[in-house]
Amino acid sequence: MTKHVAVLMGGLSNERPVSLSSGKGCAEALRRAGYRVTEVDVGYDIAERLRALQPDVAFNALHGRFGEDGTIQGVLEFLRIPYTHSGVLASALALDKHQAKIMLKAAGIPVTDHVIAGRAEVGRAHVMKPPYVVKPIADGSSFGVLIVKADQSHPPQEILGADWDGGETLMVERYIPGRELTCAVMGGVALPVTEIVTDLAFYNYEAKYSAGGSHHVLPAQISPKIYDKVQKMSLMAHEALGCRGITRTDFRYNDAAGEDGELVCLEINTQPGMTPTSLAPEQALHAGHSFEDLVSWMVEDASCNR
CATH class of the missing domain: 3.30.470.20 (ATP-grasp fold, B domain)
Structure with a gap:
């Protein structure tokens, strides 16, 4: 019997466009390989939708928060739907x-050596001698990543901007x-x-x-x-x-x-x-x-x- 695979894509993180691209490519490849595939754009109703679909496998093509931080993995464990990639703990870590x-x-x-600090502190003054790299503590695809060069007297001021979406806790690490x-x-x-x-x-x-x-x-x-x-x-x-x-x-x-x-x-x-x-x-x-x-x-x- 052909397996029914639900390809989970899209989601709620900054990496939604990447996930949609990944998911569509994987879904097409799985169809070529002979699987029955349903593409699922993940939202807050994902548990109800998966209960209705009852797939044999969930192919996790999500990226970023809720998709690779242990959250969707926990939902799939609760629903007892076999899924791809790493489990709850490894994903969260x-x-x-x-x-x-x-x-x-x-x-x-x-x-690399690093410091964890709040956004306000990182934006006010150097928390590490430049050059260094500023990263959101829990994002992927290089979202919010900034390089501070050795000759910069102040941190990048976009960190303090109203439109900053890299979170309130940041990692500052030595530039290699x-x-x-x-x-x-x-x-x-x-x-x-x-x-x-x-x-x-x-x-x-x-x-x-x-x-x-x-x-x-x-x-x-x-x-x-x-x-x-x-x-x-x-x-x-x-x-x-x-x-x-x-x-x-x-x-x-x-x-x-x-x-x-x-x-x-x-x-x-x-x-x-x-x-x-x-x-x-x-x-x-x-x-x-x-x-x-x-x-x-x-x-x-x-x-x-x-």
Whole structure:
């Protein structure tokens, strides 16, 4: 019997457009793979809608708050609907950048020094010697990320603006110069490493999701030692947080710092993008898994109690 898959997309976070793009692409691929698919734009009535649909599997294509912070995972556990990606605890830990860093550091993975502070404090004066990076504590897709350069006398004043939507608690972390590396883990196996190259100020939302916003070098042209280290640490991060399904871990590599350079883990993503420009599907393809194979594997891997 053909499985009925509800692809959860859209949602209520800042990353809604990304999620819609991911969800539609995944739904189309699942249909090509032979599944019966219902696309579900997630709102506050999601529990009632899922009860009515009674899918065999929920494919979680949501991003950001409510979608990758353990919330929708808890709903699916309560409804006993098998779902893709990581479970409640791993999802909640990974999206909270502060808690994730505590877990990663405890696992022996190098992370950047950081400070947690309120928006007013971060906007008034430097809470860390520049250069540094300001991030919302629980957002993805580089929403609200600002780089403060060494010669800036004051923090970016948009932090204090009335239209700021990056939350009231922010993470300020040491800026690491160098190269952007990333590696997905699929079912406990590290995929090939990608270097992300962009002409923009950094790998921001535009670079991630606009055609031509960034260039992916796959496999990354780095030393075998660093390549292996990125794969090893990506798997360590996946396991340290208790993740399931597919994740993607991002790094900065300063190859000018000492003999082997400085490799630092930035974060782990439990809901990596599945858009046409996304990294995890590209890495899976390089490893021999078509997009249809990837999403089919995710459906067959789905479960409760993740």
